[in-house]
Amino acid sequence: MSKYWSRLAQNLEPYVPGEQPQDKKYIKLNTNENPYPPSNKVIDAIKLVTDDKLSLYPDPNGSELKEALANYYNLDKDQVFLGNGSDEVLAFSFMAFFDSSESIIFPDITYSFYTVYANIFKINYELVPLNEDFTLPIKELYKKNGGVIFPNPNAPTGNCIPLEDIEKVLIKNINRVVIVDEAYIDFGGDSAVALVDKYPNLLVIQTFSKSRSLAGLRVGYALGNKDLIEGLNRVKNSVNSYTLDRLALKGAIAAINDENYFQETRNKIMDTRKRITSELIKIGFNVIDSKSNFLFINHSSIKAVDIFMKLRERAILVRYFKMPRIDNYLRVTIGNDKEMDIFIREVCKIV
Numbered sequence: 207m208s209k210y211w212s213r214l215a216q217n218l219e220p221y222v223p224g225e226q227p228q229d230k231k232y233i234k235l236n237t238n239e240n241p242y243p244p245s246n247k248v249i250d251a252i253k254l255v256t257d258d259k260l261s262l263y264p265d266p267n268g269s270e271l272k273e274a275l276a277n278y279y280n281l282d283k284d285q286v287f288l289g290n291g292s293d294e295v296l297a298f299s300f301m302a303f304f305d306s307s308e309s310i311i312f313p314d315i316t317y318s319f320y321t322v323y324a325n326i327f328k329i330n331y332e333l334v335p336l337n338e339d340f341t342l343p344i345k346e347l348y349k350k351n352g353g354v355i356f357p358n359p360n361a362p363t364g365n366c367i368p369l370e371d372i373e374k375v376l377i378k379n380i381n382r383v384v385i386v387d388e389a390y391i392d393f394g395g396d397s398a399v400a401l402v403d404k405y406p407n408l409l410v411i412q413t414f415s416k417s418r419s420l421a422g423l424r425v426g427y428a429l430g431n432k433d434l435i436e437g438l439n440r441v442k443n444s445v446n447s448y449t450l451d452r453l454a455l456k457g458a459i460a461a462i463n464d465e466n467y468f469q470e471t472r473n474k475i476m477d478t479r480k481r482i483t484s485e486l487i488k489i490g491f492n493v494i495d496s497k498s499n500f501l502f503i504n505h506s507s508i509k510a511v512d513i514f515m516k517l518r519e520r521a522i523l524v525r526y527f528k529m530p531r532i533d534n535y536l537r538v539t540i541g542n543d544k545e546m547d548i549f550i551r552e553v554c555k556i557v
């Protein structure tokens with residue numbers, strides 16, 4: 207604590223991201239990145255920007271990327287908001303739609319950034335405990351609240367809720383904003399984007415970090431009714447005009463336009479997930495049904511923390527959560543086939 211810090215800075219409880227070693231020593235299965243590189247078309251588009259445009263500010267509205275996303279999802283351009291990664295879109299959403307007058311609700315367990323944002327923006331929240339099997343008790347989201355947010359698929363469990371349940375939540379909460387965080391939706395879940403035109407209270411947040419292999423570029427976006435998007439723009443334009451740089455804008459456009467590469471890589475990840483799930487079950491793991499690019503697992507006899515440590519010694523990073531209820535679970539990102547073969551080989555030596 208420093209005497210120079212504001213009261214705000216003193217009272218923060220910052221999020222601690224998973225370990226990000228910047229060398230290639232590790233097989234990195236700890237922060238749900240895509241094991242495949244971005245499409246070559248993305249690299250080509252970025253190279254063109256680096257050649258002559260970096261001295262100029264980017265388009266503060268990101269119009270070209272908004273248009274590409276609007277076309278892709280069959281929406282209007284003013285139904286699209288852009289942010290520096292979906293974390294930023296989430297932060298702006300907490301500012302734009304939630305306040306301290308009534309508690310917002312979200313699952314326990316879920317993406318840990320939600321409590322961090324609620325704390326910084328002084329938004330009261332109530333946690334909705336997941337069922338024993340980690341499914342979300344939908345009816346708990348019907349109760350009186352100041353807004354709802356949940357990831358679908360959930361993190362770190364990876365399981366999904368069907369669109370019909372999301373629709374019920376939207377109807378019950380028609381006077382409040384319901385945010386569906388779809389960071390992992392492209393790996394097998396049904397997207398609520400299909401409901402955007404029907405429900406004015408729905409905001410869907412997605413990212414280029416996972417299924418588009420662009421975690422390093424930092425591009426996220428929200429899709430929703432144009433009132434909600436306008437609210438987000440008000441907040442964003444009061445903080446920073448240029449949240450997305452030129453490289454990010456051009457790279458993301460190229461990624462959204464390369465549908466073949468997107469389909470090819472997401473299918474590979476889903477195939478690998480299926481194979482690794484059955485291999486893990488064979489060696490005594492309980493594996494939560496996943497529609498994401500990671501698996502949430504625990505072993506019948508070996509403690510998660512021991513497996514985590516032993517894998518680390520073997521230069522394989524997975525995520526261990528030292529939190530009540532899930533402290534005997536590991537979250538393992540689906541890598542490429544070669545990485546996952548090594549992972550399985552080393553896990554077999556441990557369990």
Ligand code: PMP
Pocket residue numbers: 290291292293294317357360361387389412413414415421425426
């Ligand atoms: N939502 C969820 C559920 C996540 O797991 C993540 C990634 N850690 C994010 C949002 C943020 O992703 P990004 O900022 O890279 O778009």
